[in-house]
Amino acid sequence: MKTAMPDSHKHKKRVLSRPLSDKFNDALVYAARLHREQPRKGRDIPYVGHLLGVASLVLESGGDEEMAIAALLHDAVEDQGGQPRLEEIRKLFGAKVAHIVHGCTDSDEIDPDCKAPWCERKEKYIAHVEHEADPEVRLVSAADKVHNTRAILSDHYEIGDVVFDRFSGQKQGTLWYYRALVDAFRAAEARDHHPEDAAAHGRKRLMDELSRVVDELERRSGGRGVNPCRG
Numbered sequence: 001m002k003t004a005m006p007d008s009h010k011h012k013k014r015v016l017s018r019p020l021s022d023k024f025n026d027a028l029v030y031a032a033r034l035h036r037e038q039p040r041k042g043r044d045i046p047y048v049g050h051l052l053g054v055a056s057l058v059l060e061s062g063g064d065e066e067m068a069i070a071a072l073l074h075d076a077v078e079d080q081g082g083q084p085r086l087e088e089i090r091k092l093f094g095a096k097v098a099h100i101v102h103g104c105t106d107s108d109e110i111d112p113d114c115k116a117p118w119c120e121r122k123e124k125y126i127a128h129v130e131h132e133a134d135p136e137v138r139l140v141s142a143a144d145k146v147h148n149t150r151a152i153l154s155d156h157y158e159i160g161d162v163v164f165d166r167f168s169g170q171k172q173g174t175l176w177y178y179r180a181l182v183d184a185f186r187a188a189e190a191r192d193h194h195p196e197d198a199a200a201h202g203r204k205r206l207m208d209e210l211s212r213v214v215d216e217l218e219r220r221s222g223g224r225g226v227n228p229c230r231g
Contacts, residue, residue, distance in 0.1 A: 027069040034080045042166030057143035061202025070100035071140050082110035103137030118168040119229035122177050130184035142206040149213040175225025178214045
């Protein structure tokens with residue numbers, strides 16, 4: 001005969017040990033305001049969808065609240081205000097968030113026309129990931145790259161190689177860049193591996209996913225890209 005459970009044990013609600021704070025809410029509103037009119041490359045899709053996707057990947061990969069906030073703001077400097085925007089982020093959300101955002105940025109110029117050439121920025125960022133970026137920056141950056149490559153692959157299923165026309169590196173440069181980032185993330189993890197790091201497993205999952213998506217992009221596109229910066 002089954003014993004009825006006491007009412008106190010029925011439908012017990014699970015709660016987070018560390019719920020996200022109002023600061024995350026503030027960052028969400030701040031990011032949505034900054035990127036309100038910005039679309040995704042080649043699509044009429046609100047850019048904030050990308051920011052939410054990256055933040056979701058960060059949280060699912062073991063990132064903490066500040067890393068998730070940095071994910072929401074990871075393109076704010078590059079796309080919405082340059083160095084002054086970074087200083088505002090530092091003031092509003094703290095040094096750690098600003099550090100991660102800066103580590104995910106390949107240009108802090110306010111005027112897009114003043115950015116360094118594409119090749120210079122991408123080669124510098126690949127080197128940054130491999131040799132300089134700390135584990136927290138790498139987790140947020142890898143989440144960004146996973147979300148980007150998934151979007152490219154999804155569109156490639158629909159429109160094929162035309163998808164690469166929306167990128168400055170075109171087909172060869174885009175494929176080269178993401179493959180080079182896979183290698184850079186793995187090299188950095190081998191160099192700076194901390195097994196006790198709570199997010200180490202999450203970073204590995206993101207790197208493995210990035211590799212799988214890039215593998216599929218290369219398979220569908222006829223092979224690996226060629227570095228257009230070394231003619």
